[in-house]
Amino acid sequence: MSEPTFFNFTIAATCAFLLGVSKSGIKGIASLIVTGLALVYGAKNSTGILMPLLLVGDIFAITYYKRYVQKEYIIKLLPWIFIGVLIGVVGGNNITEDLFKYGMAFIILFSVGLMSYWENKKDKKVPSHWSFSSSMGLLAGFTTMIGNLAGAFSNIYFLAMRLPKNNFIGTAAWLFFLTNSFKVPFHIWSWKTINSESILISLQLVPFVIIGLITGIFLVKKIKNDSYIKYKYKKFNIFILDSQHFDVEQINITEKNIFLVKNTSQEIFSFGEES
Numbered sequence: 001m002s003e004p005t006f007f008n009f010t011i012a013a014t015c016a017f018l019l020g021v022s023k024s025g026i027k028g029i030a031s032l033i034v035t036g037l038a039l040v041y042g043a044k045n046s047t048g049i050l051m052p053l054l055l056v057g058d059i060f061a062i063t064y065y066k067r068y069v070q071k072e073y074i075i076k077l078l079p080w081i082f083i084g085v086l087i088g089v090v091g092g093n094n095i096t097e098d099l100f101k102y103g104m105a106f107i108i109l110f111s112v113g114l115m116s117y118w119e120n121k122k123d124k125k126v127p128s129h130w131s132f133s134s135s136m137g138l139l140a141g142f143t144t145m146i147g148n149l150a151g152a153f154s155n156i157y158f159l160a161m162r163l164p165k166n167n168f169i170g171t172a173a174w175l176f177f178l179t180n181s182f183k184v185p186f187h188i189w190s191w192k193t194i195n196s197e198s199i200l201i202s203l204q205l206v207p208f209v210i211i212g213l214i215t216g217i218f219l220v221k222k223i224k225n226d227s228y229i230k231y232k233y234k235k236f237n238i239f240i241l242d243s244q245h246f247d248v249e250q251i252n253i254t255e256k257n258i259f260l261v262k263n264t265s266q267e268i269f270s271f272g273e274e275s
Contacts (some may be wrong), residue, residue: 008040016053016205020212022151023057024064025169025220030151041201044092048193050148052202053209054180060213061173068170073161074178076133077140077154081179084141089186092146127160144179145186169220 004012015036018029037046062069127133136157144150154175158168187194 004040011036012040012201012205013208016208017212017215019050019053019057020060020209020214021216021219022212023054023061023173023209024213024216025061025165026216027151027155030149034148044191045193045198047148048187048191048195048198049201049205051180051184051187051194052199053205054148054176055184056206056209057213058173058177058180060210061169062177064217065166065170065173068166069174070163070167070171071174073158073163073171074175077137077157077175078178080134080137081141081144081150081175082182084138084143085145085179085183085186086141087138088142088145089190091142092191095146132160133157141179145183150176150179165220165223 015033019033022029022033034046034050037050040046041049136153140150140153140157143153154172158172163171184194
């Protein structure tokens with residue numbers, strides 16, 4: 001990896017700050033973080049740089065929200081996540097950059113569709129069949145290994161369980177701490193994306209994660225429980241990186257519209273109306 005310019009380091013530091021904000025409980029910005037770091041360090045290399053930062057955020061979150069964890073939901077989800085991670089390890093060694101980009105686009109749209117479906121369905125019963133937790137776990141495990149994008153599926157699961165705000169954050173924190181710890185050996189020995197160079201870069205970004213964590217805690221305290229749930233359902237900003245040409249695709253999803261814009265002269269597709 002080449003030494004990043006000041007501008008690129010600013011992007012990476014901003015992503016580290018947003019990671020801290022996200023780990024403190026402000027969800028829905030993971031794709032922006034992944035995209036920014038991939039732009040600076042490359043898609044696969046960035047996953048190794050991100051891992052120590054994720055663990056710093058996880059440790060802070062499980063410490064701060066330790067009173068709110070609900071272990072029964074973790075026990076249901078975690079084995080399936082581990083299986084999904086193993087599938088992702090194998091797939092990540094054979095996947096192309098284009099397949100990575102468009103695969104993530106499909107996964108994100110699919111997850112948003114599921115969340116919208118759950119929000120609008122009349123039957124609000126909590127899913128109890130094992131297929132719900134297993135499918136969410138497998139998808140979360142695969143996407144967290146490939147692109148650190150498991151948040152969408154874990155959010156669907158925990159929102160479906162109707163967890164209050166702090167229980168949601170505390171339980172998710174433990175789930176991701178265990179998941180990310182499980183991923184570390186594969187990044188070191190299989191993908192070789194965690195090495196002395198990547199660790200040095202991660203250490204430079206840790207202070208920005210801590211600042212983001214402090215900021216996020218302040219923001220979460222200002223959000224009421226009902227407002228927090230509505231926020232998580234109804235608004236997303238998703239960026240997908242074309243790491244080969246450094247184009248960025250943005251998907252904006254609100255209550256009334258869905259549209260996709262690519263920052264080139266060629267539009268990919270769009271539907272709905274831009275607000």
